[in-house]
Amino acid sequence: MTPYSCKSREELEQEHEALLRAFDEQKQLGLHLNMARGKPSSEQLDLVSGILTAVTTPEECMDGSLDCRNYGELAGIPSARAYWADVLGCKPEQTFIGGPSSLTLMSDVITRAYTHGLLHSERPWCKEEQVKFLCPSPGYDRHFRITEFMGAELIPIPMTYDGPDMDLVEKYVQDKSVKGIWCVPKYSNPDGIVYSDETIRRFANLNPTAPDFVIMWDNAYGLHEFDGDYRPFPDILSLCAQAGHPDMVMEFASTSKITFAGAGFSVLAASEANIAYFTKLMGVQMISYDKINQLRHVRFLKDKTHTLEIMKLHAAILRPKFHVVFDTLNREVAPCGFARWVEPKGGYFVSFFTMPGTAKRALKLCAEAGVTMTGAGAAFPYGVDPEDSNIRIAPSYPTVAELQKAMDIFCTCIKLAAVEKLLRN
Amino acid sequence: MTPYSCKSREELEQEHEALLRAFDEQKQLGLHLNMARGKPSSEQLDLVSGILTAVTTPEECMDGSLDCRNYGELAGIPSARAYWADVLGCKPEQTFIGGPSSLTLMSDVITRAYTHGLLHSERPWCKEEQVKFLCPSPGYDRHFRITEFMGAELIPIPMTYDGPDMDLVEKYVQDKSVKGIWCVPKYSNPDGIVYSDETIRRFANLNPTAPDFVIMWDNAYGLHEFDGDYRPFPDILSLCAQAGHPDMVMEFASTSKITFAGAGFSVLAASEANIAYFTKLMGVQMISYDKINQLRHVRFLKDKTHTLEIMKLHAAILRPKFHVVFDTLNREVAPCGFARWVEPKGGYFVSFFTMPGTAKRALKLCAEAGVTMTGAGAAFPYGVDPEDSNIRIAPSYPTVAELQKAMDIFCTCIKLAAVEKLLRN
Numbered sequence: 001m002t003p004y005s006c007k008s009r010e011e012l013e014q015e016h017e018a019l020l021r022a023f024d025e026q027k028q029l030g031l032h033l034n035m036a037r038g039k040p041s042s043e044q045l046d047l048v049s050g051i052l053t054a055v056t057t058p059e060e061c062m063d064g065s066l067d068c069r070n071y072g073e074l075a076g077i078p079s080a081r082a083y084w085a086d087v088l089g090c091k092p093e094q095t096f097i098g099g100p101s102s103l104t105l106m107s108d109v110i111t112r113a114y115t116h117g118l119l120h121s122e123r124p125w126c127k128e129e130q131v132k133f134l135c136p137s138p139g140y141d142r143h144f145r146i147t148e149f150m151g152a153e154l155i156p157i158p159m160t161y162d163g164p165d166m167d168l169v170e171k172y173v174q175d176k177s178v179k180g181i182w183c184v185p186k187y188s189n190p191d192g193i194v195y196s197d198e199t200i201r202r203f204a205n206l207n208p209t210a211p212d213f214v215i216m217w218d219n220a221y222g223l224h225e226f227d228g229d230y231r232p233f234p235d236i237l238s239l240c241a242q243a244g245h246p247d248m249v250m251e252f253a254s255t256s257k258i259t260f261a262g263a264g265f266s267v268l269a270a271s272e273a274n275i276a277y278f279t280k281l282m283g284v285q286m287i288s289y290d291k292i293n294q295l296r297h298v299r300f301l302k303d304k305t306h307t308l309e310i311m312k313l314h315a316a317i318l319r320p321k322f323h324v325v326f327d328t329l330n331r332e333v334a335p336c337g338f339a340r341w342v343e344p345k346g347g348y349f350v351s352f353f354t355m356p357g358t359a360k361r362a363l364k365l366c367a368e369a370g371v372t373m374t375g376a377g378a379a380f381p382y383g384v385d386p387e388d389s390n391i392r393i394a395p396s397y398p399t400v401a402e403l404q405k406a407m408d409i410f411c412t413c414i415k416l417a418a419v420e421k422l423l424r425n
Numbered sequence: 426m427t428p429y430s431c432k433s434r435e436e437l438e439q440e441h442e443a444l445l446r447a448f449d450e451q452k453q454l455g456l457h458l459n460m461a462r463g464k465p466s467s468e469q470l471d472l473v474s475g476i477l478t479a480v481t482t483p484e485e486c487m488d489g490s491l492d493c494r495n496y497g498e499l500a501g502i503p504s505a506r507a508y509w510a511d512v513l514g515c516k517p518e519q520t521f522i523g524g525p526s527s528l529t530l531m532s533d534v535i536t537r538a539y540t541h542g543l544l545h546s547e548r549p550w551c552k553e554e555q556v557k558f559l560c561p562s563p564g565y566d567r568h569f570r571i572t573e574f575m576g577a578e579l580i581p582i583p584m585t586y587d588g589p590d591m592d593l594v595e596k597y598v599q600d601k602s603v604k605g606i607w608c609v610p611k612y613s614n615p616d617g618i619v620y621s622d623e624t625i626r627r628f629a630n631l632n633p634t635a636p637d638f639v640i641m642w643d644n645a646y647g648l649h650e651f652d653g654d655y656r657p658f659p660d661i662l663s664l665c666a667q668a669g670h671p672d673m674v675m676e677f678a679s680t681s682k683i684t685f686a687g688a689g690f691s692v693l694a695a696s697e698a699n700i701a702y703f704t705k706l707m708g709v710q711m712i713s714y715d716k717i718n719q720l721r722h723v724r725f726l727k728d729k730t731h732t733l734e735i736m737k738l739h740a741a742i743l744r745p746k747f748h749v750v751f752d753t754l755n756r757e758v759a760p761c762g763f764a765r766w767v768e769p770k771g772g773y774f775v776s777f778f779t780m781p782g783t784a785k786r787a788l789k790l791c792a793e794a795g796v797t798m799t800g801a802g803a804a805f806p807y808g809v810d811p812e813d814s815n816i817r818i819a820p821s822y823p824t825v826a827e828l829q830k831a832m833d834i835f836c837t838c839i840k841l842a843a844v845e846k847l848l849r850n
Contacts, residue, residue, distance in 0.1 A: 037496060039495055039496050040495065042483075042492065042495075045483065045492070045494040045495065046483055049482065049483050052480060052481045052482065052483075052485075052486075052717075053478070053481050055477060056477045056478050056481075057474065057477065058467075058470065058471055058474050058477075060477075061477075067467065067470070068688065069470040069685040069686065069687075069688060070464055070465065070467075070470065070685070070686045070687065071462060071464050071681075071686045071687045072687070099524055099525075099714070099715065100524075100713075100714065100715045101710075101711045101712055103710065103711060103712065104710050104711045107709065107710035107711075108710075111536060111540065111710075114540060115536065115539060115540065115551070115575065116574075126540070126551055142709075145709055146709060146710070149541075149709045150540065256496075260494040260495070260717060261494065261495045261496045261712075262494075262495065262496045262497070262712050262713050262715065262716060263493065263494060263715045263716060263717040263718065284532065284567075284570055284571060284574045285526075285528065285529050285532035285533075285536075285571070286526045286528060286529045286532075287525075287526055287528065287686075287687050288525075288687050289524070289525065290524065290525045290687065290688045290715065290718065291687060291688060292477075292685060292688040293688065293715065293718065
C-alpha cells in the first residue's frame with residue numbers, strides 16, 4: 001500500500017470513501033467496548049480466587065504472635081513488610097504497608113509535603129512561593145493530577161526509548177523550585193518503556209538544588225512481563241544510598257494487577273529515615289491499614305518466586321491480547337506510514353502516536369462506533385497533548401474477540417481522521 | 426470510712442502507710458496489663474469469625490451486576506451504602522464508604538478543608554489567618570490531634586451531663602475563625618455521656634458566622650449499648666436540613682467495634698451536596714476502598730436489626746467488665762469522697778476524675794505496678810488537663826480476672842496519690 005504521504009488527492013479521496021463505508025458498517029455492529037482503563041479481565045481475577053479463602057479462622061489471623069483482627073502495627077504486619085522487601089529487593093524496615101491503592105500512598109506523600117514538608121524540607125510546600133514537578137510525558141494521568149491538585153506547576157519532560165530525557169531532568173533539578181519527578185521505571189505508563197541502566201544510574205546520581213527533591217518511583221509493573229521471562233530490575237533505594245542520597249526516592253508498588261484491582265495491598269519503600277518520618281505523619285490519620293487483608297495476600301502470594309509464577313498465568317491471558325493490538329496495527333496502520341508505537345513486553349498499555357492533530361478526532365469517531373478509549377491528551381500534564389497525537393490503548397479488559405473488533409474500528413477511525421486532515425490541507 | 430477531707434493528719438499518715446503496704450504487695454504480682462486503648466478482646470473478635478468466610482468464591486464477589494474484584498465505585502458499592510443508610514437513618518446517596526478507619530475519613534475532611542476548602546469555604550483553611558476548632562473536653566485525643574496537626578487552635582469546651590456546654594458553643598460560633606467542633610454524640614469518649622435531645626436540637630440550629638463551619642459528628646458508639654436495650658438516636662443530617670443547614674454536619678461511623686478493629690469498614694454520611702463535593706476530591710487520591718471487604722461486611726452484618734443482635738453478644742462480654750470497674754470504684758474509692766465518675770450504659774470507656782493535681786502521679790504509680798493506662802491529660806486539647814484530674818479507663822481488652830487485679834491496683838494508686846497530696850499540704 002502507498003503511504004498516505006505519497007498518495008495523490010484523488011487517491012486520498014478514494015481512501016476516504018472506502019474508510020467511510022467501513023466505518024458505517026462498523027457502527028452498525030452496535031458495540032459497547034471500553035478500553036479506557038488498564039483493568040484486569042474477569043479471567044485474570046478468577047486466577048487468584050484462592051486469596052478469598054487464604055484466611056478463614058481466628059487462628060489463621062495470627063501473624064506470629066500478632067492478632068491481625070485488632071488495632072496496631074501502623075507500618076504493616078511483619079510478614080507483609082518481609083514480602084514486599086523480597087519483591088522489591090530492599091529491607092523490611094524500608095517499607096510501609098498501604099491499603100488497596102498505592103495511588104493513595106503517593107497522594108499522602110505529596111499532600112503531607114504540602115501541609116508539613118518532607119524529611120528535608122525547609123518549610124511545607126504550601127509556604128513555598130512556587131513548586132514545580134517534572135512529568136515525563138506521556139505519563140500516568142493520575143500521577144500528574146495529584147501534583148496539579150496540590151498546586152504544583154507541571155513541567156513536561158519528553159520520554160525517550162531509555163526513559164525520561166535525562167539531560168533535561170539534570171538541567172531542571174538545578175531550579176530550587178523543582179521539587180520532584182514522577183516515574184514509572186519499568187513498562188512505563190503508557191509507553192511500556194523500561195528505563196535503561198544508564199537512566200537509572202543518572203537518577204540515583206541527581207544533585208537537585210531543592211534539599212527535599214523527591215523521585216516518585218512508581219514501580220507499578222515490576223513483575224508484569226507478558227512476553228518472555230521476568231526481567232530483573234535494579235533496586236533504586238540502594239543506588240540512591242550509594243550515591244549519597246538515601247532519602248531522595250520514594251518507591252511504590254501494589255498488587256492491583258497481581259490479585260484484585262482495588263482490593264489488594266500496596267507498599268511505600270524508602271530509606272529508614274523516610275519511613276520513620278512518614279510513619280509519624282500517618283499516625284495522625286490512621287491506626288493501621290487492613291492487616292487481615294495483608295495476611296491474606298502474604299499467605300496466598302507467599303514470596304517473590306511464587307508471585308512470579310502467578311504472573312506467568314496473567315501473562316498467558318494478556319499476551320494474546322497485546323498481540324491482537326500489535327498485529328492489527330502492523331497490518332492496518334503501519335503501511336499508511338503516518339503512525340508509530342512501541343511493542344512492549346510487559347505492563348498494561350500500548351502508546352500509539354497517530355498523525356499530529358488527529359488524535360481527538362479519531363477518538364470521537366471511535367466513541368461514535370461504540371469504542372471508548374482513554375481521552376486524547378490524558379497522558380500529558382493538564383490533559384493537553386500539544387501534538388494531539390498520543391492515544392493510550394488498554395487491551396487487558398475485553399476478550400480477544402471483542403478486542404479484535406475494537407481494534408478494527410480503532411484502525412478505521414485513526415485512518416479516517418488522518419485522511420480527513422490531509423484532505424483539508 | 427471517713428472521707429479523706431475529714432481525716433486528721435495522723436489518720437492520713439496511717440492510711441498512707443496502709444496504702445504503701447498494699448502497693449508493695451501489688452507490685453510483687455509482677456503484672457503487665459494494658460488498659461490504654463479501647464481495644465476489643467479476643468473473645469469479642471471470636472464472635473464475628475463468620476465474616477472471614479462471608480465471601481469465598483468469584484460468584485460471591487458480585488454486588489448485583491458489579492464485580493467487586495475490579496476497579497470502580499469510588500463512593501462504595503450500592504449494598505454498603507444501603508447498609509449504612511439503614512444503620513444511621515439517612516439515605517444511601519448521603520453516604521461515602523471508607524476503609525477500615527473512620528479516623529482516616531475525618532482526617533481527609535480536615536486535610537482537604539485546609540488544602541482546598543469545604544463546600545462553602547471562601548478559601549482553603551491554610552489561607553485563613555487563623556482557624557479555631559472547638560474541642561469538648563474531655564474528648565478523644567485522636568480527634569484533637571488531627572486539627573492540631575493541621576494548624577488549628579484548639580478551644581476546650583467543658584462537657585456537661587447533657588453534652589458540650591451549648592451556651593459556650595453558641596457564643597464561640599459567632600467568631601468567624603471558629604471553623605468546627607468535634608462531637609461523639611452517643612456514649613462520648615471518654616465520659617460515656619449521651620447528648621440530650623435539647624443539645625442535639627441546639628447543634629442543628631447553630632448559626633455560625635463561618636459559612637464553612639463543620640460539626641464533626643463521630644457516631645462511633647451508635648449501636649454500642651452494653652447495659653439494657655438499644656437506645657434510638659436522632660439523625661443529625663435530617664435535623665440540620667430541617668434547620669436550614671443541610672451542609673453543616675459530617676457524620677462518621679465504623680465497624681471497628683462491631684467486627685474487627687482495624688479491618689472493618691467505615692462511612693462518612695452528609696448532605697448529597699457534601700458527598701458530591703467530597704467524592705470529587707477523593708477521586709484524586711484513590712479509585713475506591715476495598716469493595717470485597719465492604720461486601721463481606723454487608724453479607725455478614727446484613728442490616729441494622731441483625732447488627733444489633735451481634736451487639737447484644739458484645740454487650741454480654743463487655744457488661745461484666747464495666748461492672749468490675751463500677752463495683753471496685755464504688756467499694757474502694759467512693760467512700761474516700763474525693764473522686765467522681767459517671768456509669769455509662771454504652772461505649773468503651775469510664776471517665777474518672779480524681780483529686781485535682783494527682784492524676785499524673787497516680788498513673789505513674791500504676792505503671793510501676795505494671796498497669797498501663799491512657800496517659801493523664803490525653804483527653805484534653807494539647808494533652809494538657811488543666812486540673813490534672815481526668816483518667817480514661819478502658820476495660821474492654823483484659824479478661825475479667827485481669828481487670829479486677831488492675832482495678833485493685835488502680836484504686837490503691839489513686840488513693841495513694843491523693844493521700845500524698847493531702848500530706849504535702
